Amino acid sequence: MSQKLTTKQEVEQFLSQYDTFLFDCDGVLWLGTHILPKVVETLTLLRSLGKKLIFVTNNSTKSRREYTQKFEKFGLTVTAEEIFGSAFASAVYLKNVAKLPKEKSKVWVLGQSGIEEELAEVGIESLGGSNQALDEEFTTESPFLKLDPEVGAVIAGLDTKVNYHRLAITLQYLLQPDVKFIATNIDSTYPQKGMILPGAGSIIESVAFASGRTPVACGKPNQAMMEAIVAQHGFDKKRACMVGDRLNTDMKFGRDGGLGTLLVLTGIETVDKIHALEASEQPLYFADKLGDIFELLQ
Amino acid sequence: MSQKLTTKQEVEQFLSQYDTFLFDCDGVLWLGTHILPKVVETLTLLRSLGKKLIFVTNNSTKSRREYTQKFEKFGLTVTAEEIFGSAFASAVYLKNVAKLPKEKSKVWVLGQSGIEEELAEVGIESLGGSNQALDEEFTTESPFLKLDPEVGAVIAGLDTKVNYHRLAITLQYLLQPDVKFIATNIDSTYPQKGMILPGAGSIIESVAFASGRTPVACGKPNQAMMEAIVAQHGFDKKRACMVGDRLNTDMKFGRDGGLGTLLVLTGIETVDKIHALEASEQPLYFADKLGDIFELLQ
Numbered sequence: 001m002s003q004k005l006t007t008k009q010e011v012e013q014f015l016s017q018y019d020t021f022l023f024d025c026d027g028v029l030w031l032g033t034h035i036l037p038k039v040v041e042t043l044t045l046l047r048s049l050g051k052k053l054i055f056v057t058n059n060s061t062k063s064r065r066e067y068t069q070k071f072e073k074f075g076l077t078v079t080a081e082e083i084f085g086s087a088f089a090s091a092v093y094l095k096n097v098a099k100l101p102k103e104k105s106k107v108w109v110l111g112q113s114g115i116e117e118e119l120a121e122v123g124i125e126s127l128g129g130s131n132q133a134l135d136e137e138f139t140t141e142s143p144f145l146k147l148d149p150e151v152g153a154v155i156a157g158l159d160t161k162v163n164y165h166r167l168a169i170t171l172q173y174l175l176q177p178d179v180k181f182i183a184t185n186i187d188s189t190y191p192q193k194g195m196i197l198p199g200a201g202s203i204i205e206s207v208a209f210a211s212g213r214t215p216v217a218c219g220k221p222n223q224a225m226m227e228a229i230v231a232q233h234g235f236d237k238k239r240a241c242m243v244g245d246r247l248n249t250d251m252k253f254g255r256d257g258g259l260g261t262l263l264v265l266t267g268i269e270t271v272d273k274i275h276a277l278e279a280s281e282q283p284l285y286f287a288d289k290l291g292d293i294f295e296l297l298q
Numbered sequence: 299m300s301q302k303l304t305t306k307q308e309v310e311q312f313l314s315q316y317d318t319f320l321f322d323c324d325g326v327l328w329l330g331t332h333i334l335p336k337v338v339e340t341l342t343l344l345r346s347l348g349k350k351l352i353f354v355t356n357n358s359t360k361s362r363r364e365y366t367q368k369f370e371k372f373g374l375t376v377t378a379e380e381i382f383g384s385a386f387a388s389a390v391y392l393k394n395v396a397k398l399p400k401e402k403s404k405v406w407v408l409g410q411s412g413i414e415e416e417l418a419e420v421g422i423e424s425l426g427g428s429n430q431a432l433d434e435e436f437t438t439e440s441p442f443l444k445l446d447p448e449v450g451a452v453i454a455g456l457d458t459k460v461n462y463h464r465l466a467i468t469l470q471y472l473l474q475p476d477v478k479f480i481a482t483n484i485d486s487t488y489p490q491k492g493m494i495l496p497g498a499g500s501i502i503e504s505v506a507f508a509s510g511r512t513p514v515a516c517g518k519p520n521q522a523m524m525e526a527i528v529a530q531h532g533f534d535k536k537r538a539c540m541v542g543d544r545l546n547t548d549m550k551f552g553r554d555g556g557l558g559t560l561l562v563l564t565g566i567e568t569v570d571k572i573h574a575l576e577a578s579e580q581p582l583y584f585a586d587k588l589g590d591i592f593e594l595l596q
Contacts (some may be wrong), residue, residue, distance in 0.1 A: 067496055137458075137459075138458060140490065140491050140493065145493070159462070160435075160436060160462040161435075161461075161462065162460075162461060162462050162465070163459075163460060163461045164458040164459065164460050164496065167460070167496045167500070168495050168496055171487075171494065171495065171496055171500075172493070172494075175494060188507050188508050188510070189469075189508055192438065193438050195438065195443070196469065196470075196473060196508075197466050197469065198462065198465045198469055198504065198505070198508040201507065201508075202465070202469075202504045202505065202506060202507045202508035203504060205494065205503050205504055205506075206500045206501060206503055206504040207496070207500065208503075209486050209499060209500045209503040210485070210486050210494075210497065210499075210500035211494040219311070223303055236390040250571070
């Protein structure tokens with residue numbers, strides 16, 4: 001049974017079990033453009049207790065560097081090294097796991113600049129993505145139809161510039177069986193300013209359905225992402241806790257990795273949804289908001 | 299076992315069994331912008347033998363009226379009544395089966411003008427679709443986010459103007475459980491000029507995945523389309539033959555409806571694909587091309 005954090009003693013007991021905290025960002029630290037109550041104080045408190053903080057996001061539209069600027073806007077100071085995004089995870093996967101041969105070393109991107117920037121960081125050349133020529137209406141004269149034979153993989157993620165041109169060219173590469181297919185994440189929706197907008201998964205599903213292929217998904221809850229985080233940060237998973245607002249991505253990600261789990265109710269879940277799950281699938285802990293950790297300790 | 303039409307006697311025996319012929323268009327009559335060999339002669343011959351001809355297409359981008367102009371360009375004269383497209387089928391479904399209540403009688407369209415025109419023909423008001431304001435980049439200030447409470451259904455089809463704006467607004471309507479969800483057809487691809495482009499199904503899959511909903515599909519091979527054709531044209535299904543170039547849409551459509559089936563190999567299928575199927579799933583007849591009917595009878 002999931003335990004709600006409601007007293008100072010419960011919070012102290014909770015904190016004593018973990019040295020490392022992994023945080024989902026949107027819905028946990030902030031909601032759209034507003035920081036959530038007492039988040040600054042809670043993170044400051046955790047740092048003062050010597051806890052290691054890692055921020056894990058499925059948002060692939062920004063690189064880690066761009067993401068630090070988003071934190072700054074909310075008054076939160078974090079380093080690029082403390083951030084682990086699905087664009088970075090995809091680039092790391094391509095570099096270290098998929099290992100494209102030299103003659104097929106370029107990547108076609110269906111997605112935004114975050115992916116392009118992370119690929120560049122690991123030394124992989126990308127095509128497509130934010131190229132403005134793809135904003136033009138698709139015709140059968142599109143110059144992109146002359147496919148680059150050196151493309152060895154497609155990375156697809158959330159793309160608010162998606163159009164038929166981008167989908168059509170991405171499909172041409174996916175019709176080549178030797179071109180690998182990687183998804184930054186497969187979240188079906190993208191909550192934004194109180195609205196539910198189409199997520200990376202719903203863009204990717206389009207080209208997956210057209211090509212009859214299933215991508216390797218790099219974001220939460222895929223454990224390839226966890227292994228990459230552990231490899232980079234080197235912590236004991238038993239002494240780490242995943243904090244998030246989604247049962248089917250964040251909480252599954254933590255549970256499958258053998259971490260502790262804390263669900264906050266500032267995102268899309270409710271107490272009823274927790275209790276509708278089998279005990280083994282419930283988060284170990286839940287709280288109305290992350291800031292309760294700070295407030296309850298006062 | 300599927301029988302190939304190779305002699306005059308076989309063609310005569312084939313034709314004697316059927317009074318009505320349903321034809322798929324692209325891949326059977328023409329391929330992209332080129333009419334296929336001896337198609338004009340074959341259709342003229344069939345008409346001279348007193349056969350009834352009906353043209354059945356999953357293409358939802360054109361209305362029946364616009365489609366007659368496409369036939370004219372190929373030197374084929376047909377009436378709008380002889381054409382049955384998936385945009386029309388969707389409009390008929392909404393009008394006669396779904397029967398939207400007066401206060402929820404408008405339809406949001408993710409698709410092209412064919413759908414809008416067919417809806418107008420049956421007296422249904424539509425929104426979205428080809429509206430150029432939807433070509434603008436999506437922002438959370440989009441005027442379309444003020445949802446029209448009178449929208450009672452979404453019709454989705456192939457849309458080469460698809461973008462995040464159209465997907466995002468379509469999703470907002472689909473998140474309302476009382477708004478019906480209709481797909482013109484769910485073809486995953488759209489063969490065009492020797493290329494495989496994303497089809498209606500791959501656009502629809504995107505909003506289906508984001509909303510967690512499954513549409514009612516009106517096009518081939520759905521038998522709702524067959525029933526609508528029979529209702530309009532009144533023929534004996536046992537004395538009718540479906541002619542097409544796709545096993546999983548055209549041939550399934552004919553077989554499920556209890557019609558005879560003729561596969562032509564001018565589209566996407568091959569002899570090997572026929573023989574890979576169980577005998578009960580093979581088309582009754584196949585031919586290298588539709589024009590063989592004319593040529594073999596000479």
